[in-house]
Amino acid sequence: MGQVGFGCGRWSSSTVGVGLLAGVSGTEDNDHMFDSSRVAMAQATLEGALEMPVALAxxxxxxxxxxxxxxxxxxxxxxxxxxxxxxxxxxxxxxxxxxxxxxxxxxxxxxxxxxxxxxxxxxxxxxxxxxxxxxxxxxxxxxxxxxxxxxxxxxxxxxxxxxxxxxxxxxxxxxxxxxxxxxxxxxxxxLVRPERAVKAWEDGMDKRDIKLARAGEGFHLTGFLDVELGARLRSFLIGASSPRSQGDCEATDDSVCGGRKDLRTAAQRRADALSELLDVAAAGGVPSDRRLRPQVHVMVDADWLDHEPGAAPPELEGFGPIGRDLYGYLACTGDHTEVLTDGVTGGPTPFAAVLNVGRTRRLATAKQREAVRARQRGHCANPGCRHRIADVHHVSWWRRDGGPTDFENLVGLCRSCHMNAHAGRLEITVDGAGGFVFMRRFGASKREIDDRERLNRRRLSDYLRELGTVRVGVRPKGPTVAGPQGVTADIRSAATARAMATAPVTAPVTAPEHEAEVGDVTALRHLRRHTLTPRT
Structure with missing residues (x-):
């Protein structure tokens, strides 16, 4: 390896890491031996790089x-x-x-x-x-x-x-x-162990506990909540602990958050929200955020209800996938909303036309907001942003571009991304395939933001559907479907799945009693959303 020189008054990017990575990585000549001298050379290279003055970079x-x-x-x-x-x-x-x-x-x-x-x-x-x-x-x-x-x-x-x-x-x-x-x-x-989600819910109920112990000048709260209770508490705290403005404080006669900006930390706001919950629980009400009661959302695909192999399981917002038993419990106590997200309505009119209102109104309708939320799983559409949807934005602006209030022209954004869009730092266009292209602007130039998450979700979904082709109906505490040679659950690989996918199914699949009819899912694919209001 050649010598590397370092100047005392300058920074040289070319010297950083080249010798170190070459020293650690193997070559064909050293595939069958471990050369300790190369480790020493790599160490010397690193020490030389660390001597460079970082302040000059x-x-x-x-x-x-x-x-x-x-x-x-x-x-x-x-x-x-x-x-x-x-x-x-x-x-x-x-x-x-x-x-x-x-x-x-x-x-x-x-x-x-x-x-x-x-x-x-x-x-x-x-x-x-x-x-x-x-x-x-x-x-x-x-x-x-x-x-x-x-x-x-x-x-x-x-x-x-x-x-x-x-x-x-x-x-x-x-x-x-x-x-x-x-x-x-x-x-x-x-997919390969569907009973795991059921056991996780049951184990979570057995572990639930809350401990309140005196600690210094106050109390220390610890505990473990099961999935359903934890999701309800999380939803409440998110809604009730949002930062308050001066107007909010005056309207509620609240002296905690004086000034134009709420100076409390997020943790302090959550503690105050819990105090507020205790104050109003006896009166039968709960604190609200923008006049909306906090809700727990469960998203379930019609393909899953119809026992399509490899279909995504129900997802509890703020937690993740849940099992069939917990889904049945939540569905029994929640309001059901069917939201169109893909497919057609049975005729030549695309599904989005059912929700479109054109230029007849400026703001998105309640149904459109629900559909946007379902399409984006409650998160901001900007790739890489994990914040919750705060606003529904017209991709083609209502005033500037004359854009319609149609579903394909509406995108859910968090507050920060929405402000960046109107400030010109974020440019959004429709991609023509049910999604959006985000461009980040840097002065006169702009660069597209890779939507890797959507691509990865699609790739995973396709793989699981292929893997699950011989597992149709294999659900915990439910009927099973026998494939070739009586195979029901012992799926070994995707190659096996591909080979067995064409074999005829020998037993029908019936839905559990708590599931409602979903219609002809080959003509209309949609998500069924269960909106649950936390009980207090």
Whole structure:
């Protein structure tokens, strides 16, 4: 490896990370040996890069160096995980008199036991899932992604997980944060083990508790809430703890939030909302946000109600997928709203025309707002934004462009993205396929924001439908459908699913009693939304 020079009075981006990454990465000549001298060379290169004065880096150099530093850190974390797993597998710790790899790392590396166990498990996962190991070594995923795969190995059959990893999970991990990967793994787990969601609900009810203990000048509140109660409390706190303006305080005679801006932290607002709940509960009312009572929303696809294989399970807003039993309980106590999101109405008129009002009114109707919320799952449409929908915006503006109040021209945005759209920093257009294209403007230039999340959701949905073709009707506490050779639940891979998908179904599927008729879902696909008002 050539020499690298560093100037004392300048910053050189070309020196950052090149030698280090080359030193750690293997080559064809060293595939069958471990060369310790290369580790020393990589260390020397890193030390040279760290000597450069960070204060002299301009904006472009800082961003480039941060990207390189992140890649280096990710790759080194993967390397460290592999080394700890190797130390554990070969009992190399014994040469230093340590009883275990965890004890050795505690004494030699000053790592706590939890960190060592996590790294060691990650190294094992990288070995059991070679594609994950290669992606980690290349800096394409992070340690948190590997940890998600580690959890998946404990729950999902290895052969099924390998197929899912190669087909959809690893490409998703390379583009999405670990939280999205964990959700996708849960979807795969729900398909191959549908009883898991039911057991999770039942276990959650058994664990529920609240503890209130005296702590210093106040009380310390801890506990565990089951899915349904936790979702209701979360919905209430979100609605009742929104920041208040001067007008809100005067209207409610509230002295807590004086001034033009609410200076309370989010945690303080939630505590005040809980106090307000206690004050008004006896009167039979609840605090509200913009005159709307807090609600819990459950989204369920008609395909799931019709037992389509691989259909997405019901999703409780603020929590995630839920099982059939909890869905039945919530559906029994909630209001039902059917929302058209895809397909046609049975004739030549597209589904959106049912909701369109054109130029007859400026603001979106209640039905349109519900449809927008259902289409976007309650989140802002701007790719990467996880905030809740606050406003419904005309893509072609009502006044400036003469845009109609039609469903395909309406997009749900959070408050910040809505303001950026009107300030000219965010440009939105219709993509012609039921979605939107977002462009971020930088002065005279603009750049499209990749909507990777929507692409990844579609890819995952397609994969699960393919995987579930021989699992039609396999639901907890419900009827099952027998496939070829009596196969009902032992699906091994997507290849098996593809081979068996064309075989005739030998038993009919009937819906549970609590499910309503959904009609001809081949002609009309929609979401059934259950809107639940929290009880107090």
């Amino acid at each position: 301009d904006g472009a150099q800082t961003r480039a160096a941060l990207r390189t530093a992140q890649e280096m850190a990710d790759r080194l974390e993967g390397w460290r995980a592999q080394l700890l797993n190797q130390l554990d597998e070969t009992a190399g710790y014994a040469d230093d008199g340590a009883p275990s790899a965890v004890a050795w790392a505690r004494g030699e590396l000053r790592l706590d036991d939890r960190t060592t166990s996590r790294l060691r498990a990650a190294g094992r996962t990288m070995r059991m899932l070679p594609g994950v190991g290669a992606a980690m070594a290349a800096g394409e995923i992070r340690l948190d992604h590997v940890a998600a795969f580690t959890g998946a190995l404990r729950r999902i059959d290895h052969e099924v997980l390998v197929d899912a990893t190669e087909g959809v999970l690893l490409p998703l991990a390379k583009q999405a944060p670990p939280a999205d990967l964990r959700k996708a793994i849960d979807r795969v787990d729900e």
